[in-house]
Amino acid sequence: KIFGESGSQIVIEEFLTGPEVSVLSFTDGKTVVPMVSSMDHKRALDGDMGPNTGGMGTVAPNPYYTPEIARECMETIFLPTIHAMQKEGRPFQGCLYFGLMLTPKGPKVIEYNCRFGDPETQVVLPLLKTDLVEIMQAIWEEKLDQLEIQWKDESAACVVMASGGYPKKYTTGLPISGLDENGQIEGCFVYHAGTKLEDGKILTSGGRVLGVTATADSLRNALKTAYAGVEKITFQNAHYRKDIGQRALKALPEL
Structure with a gap:
């Protein structure tokens, strides 16, 4: 009963298996343009063990999301969703996020x-070539079908550095060091999620503290660069997964 009376009722649902895919998309209410796919890592510990979190890291694109599956999702999920909202008289404009599972019976x-969902956005938007403001303008004017949205032919990886104990009990207010050193690593940058500036020092202020992100010509190199950035940063009881992207690497063809 940790959630009160809501725990008095149990809902039994179908158990689904398969790789998970996150597909964010732009839509002006009529046209839907999927962004680069991504793969989130929800479990707190290596090997997809431990409690669910808001996300311990991401990679993009998701190798399990093949062009064939993308076409199927467009025909059976994305367009029907947009058309259904139109039919209900509530067309949606903005960023629509599809959380999918590729089951043996299909997506x-x-x-x-x-x-935009994080940390997926932290690996998707760095791969965007088209000006985001142009896309927003096209959505506002309902002219998304007239804009060609382009993406970099690269990969991106994000490793979340969390407070020890997250997603359960954790301590905040701990000083973070090494952030400036990430500027010396080409292709690496840091998103601040749970931090605060106090007396000129950056301190932890949440569960998911930082998203250390990198882009590169391959997923393997993006992961290598992101983890190089993680190694530069320290704060007491810092926790991060050591296996972000490993499942995705297994789905890629051998070099």
Whole structure:
């Protein structure tokens, strides 16, 4: 009963298996343009063990999301969703997030979100070539079908550095060091998630503290660069997964 009376009722749902894929998309209410796919790592510990979190790291693109599956999702999920909202008189404009699972019976929708989701956005937007403001303008004017959205032929990886104990109990207010050193690593940059500036020092202020991200010509190199950035940063009880992207690497052809 940790959630109160809501724990008085149990809902039994179909158990789905298969790789998970996150597909964020731009839509002006009529046209839907999927972004580069990504793979989130929800479990707190290596090997997809431990409690679920808001995300311990991501990679993009997701190698399990093949062109064939992308076409199937467009025909059976993305366009029907947009058309259904139109039919209900509530067309949606903005960023529509599809959380999918690629089951043996085909792609299934796990969740929708009407926003950019993190840490997926932290690997998707760095691969965007087209000016994001141009895309927003096209969505506002309902002219998305007239804009060609281009992406870099690269890969991106994000490793989340979290507070020890997250997603359960954890301590905040701990000083972070080594952030400036990331500027010396080409292709590496840091998103601040749970931090605060106090007396000229950057301190931890949440569960997921930093998203250390890198782009490169391959997923393997992006992961290598992101982890090089993680090694530069320290704060007490810092926790991060050591196996971000390993499942994705197994799906790639051998070099």
